[in-house]
Amino acid sequence: MNQYKIMIIEDDPLIQNELQILLNSNNYQTVTIKEFSSIVDTIKEENPHLILLDINLPVENGFSVCSKIRTFSNVPIIFVTCRDTDMDELNSIMLGGDAFITKPYNIAILLAKIASLLKKTYSINQSEILQYNNAILHLENSSIEYNNQNVELTKNELKILYYLFKHAGTICPRNDIIDFLWENQLYVDDNTLSVNINRIREKLLKIGLEGFIKTKHRQGYTL
Structure with missing residues (x-):
C-alpha cells in the first residue's frame, strides 16, 4: 500500500x-x-x-x-x-x-x-462480501442488505457485524468483540458494546432482520 x-x-x-x-x-x-x-x-x-x-x-x-x-x-x-x-x-x-x-x-x-x-x-478486504442466512454485509459501503433492502452502518457497527459474520454459528464472547474493536478493554466498558449491539438490532429491524443477533447469557453473541 x-x-x-x-x-x-x-x-x-x-x-x-x-x-x-x-x-x-x-x-x-x-x-x-x-x-x-x-x-x-x-x-x-x-x-x-x-x-x-x-x-x-x-x-x-x-x-x-x-x-x-x-x-x-x-x-x-x-x-x-x-x-x-x-x-x-x-x-x-x-x-x-x-x-x-x-x-x-x-x-x-x-x-x-x-x-x-x-x-x-x-x-479488511473492502471488496469482500459476507453472507449469512440471506443477509449480505457490504464492506465497501458499510451497509447490510436483506430482501433487497439496505441500511447503512457506522464504522463500529460494521466491525461488530464483520466479526459476527466471520464467526457465524459460534458464540462470540463479549470481550473478544471488544478486543477486536478497541484492542484494549480499558478504552471501552461493557455497556458501550451493549449500546452498539442495540443500535445494530434497531437498524436490522428496519430491513426485516428480527432476532438476527442472538444474546447468549453470560457468554456473548451469535448469529
Missing part, C-alpha cells in the same frame, strides 16, 4: 511540529490543519488514513469535529489530549473515536496504537 497519510488536528504549534517530526521519521505522510474554521472541508479534501485529534481547539472542540467526521467518514480517529477525565474518554468513544491518549503521551504507545489501527482498518 502507498504511504499512509495522517492528519494532525492540533492548535499548539510546538506539539503539532513534534508530532509531524515523529510521524515523518516513522515513514508516515502528515498533513496539518491551518484554518480551524474549515476542518471538515480540509479532511474531505485530504482524505487521510488516520486522524490525531485534540479536544481543546479554537472555533469548535474535538468532540464536535469527531461527530461531524462520523457523518461522512469511518477514518480512524485517535484523541490526543491533555484532558484526562473518565467522561472525556467515554465521550470520545461514544462519538466514534477509536482510541484516547493523554498528553504528555508515550511515544512508543502512540506509534503502536497508530500502527495497530491502520493495520486493523485497512487489512
